[in-house]
Amino acid sequence: MSPRLSPLARLVRRTAGAAFAVLSLWPAWSAAATTEETLTAIEDQRVEAVRIQDFGTLGRIYAPEFLAVSPQGEVIDRSQLFQALAKGQSAQRFSTDDIRVLDLGATAVVFGRQTARAPTGQVTEVSRFAHVYIQRDGQWWCVSAQSTRMPEP
Known part of the structure; x- marks a missing residue:
């Protein structure tokens, strides 16, 4: 026969059990980021991948069927984009801000x-840029982009 628990011990046991149940759901809650949070994080990954020439990461961001309009008005595909990124732009550093997401x-x-x-x-x-993302099999893919040069600062 187990010893009888005091009211305080029973409360602690119930509270600890409830806390464990809540904490065990934490990964599910943290995985439920908003579209804005998710795409902002992907954009941050994209900028970093461009900086370090990480084409593996870029290949997981840009869809195979990606098409874009460059600041010069040219239509380019993913392969052409990656070739342009690989051509010595490493001396420049890029940053993004004023991010807005239309979900x-x-x-x-x-x-x-x-x-x-x-x-x-x-x-x-x-x-200024616009990146169009689609969600396919639970993953966001950039399928299109358009970039417009702003007047000199």
């Missing part, structure tokens, strides 16, 4: 501003 369900559009800086820190180019 349309399984499709979303990320709008933002990108700033390119020379190694000296001098701003070399500022552009």
Whole structure:
């Protein structure tokens, strides 16, 4: 026969059990990020992957059927984008800000501003962009982009 627990011991046992039940659900809660949080994180990963020339990560962000309109008005596919990124742009550093996400369900559009800086820190180019993402099999893919140069800063 087990010893009888005091009211305080029973309360502690129930509270600890409830706390364990809540904490065991924590990964499910943390995985339920909003579309805006998820796509903002993907955009941060994209900028870092461009900086370090991580084409494995970029290949998991840009869909195989990706098409874009460059700041020069050219239509480019994913292969052409990756070739352009691999061509010595490593001297420039890119950052993004003013991110806004238009959540349309399984499709979303990320709008933002990108700033390119020379190694000296001098701003070399500022552009506005729109990235169209679709959700396929639980993963967000960038399927299209458009970039417009802004007037010199």
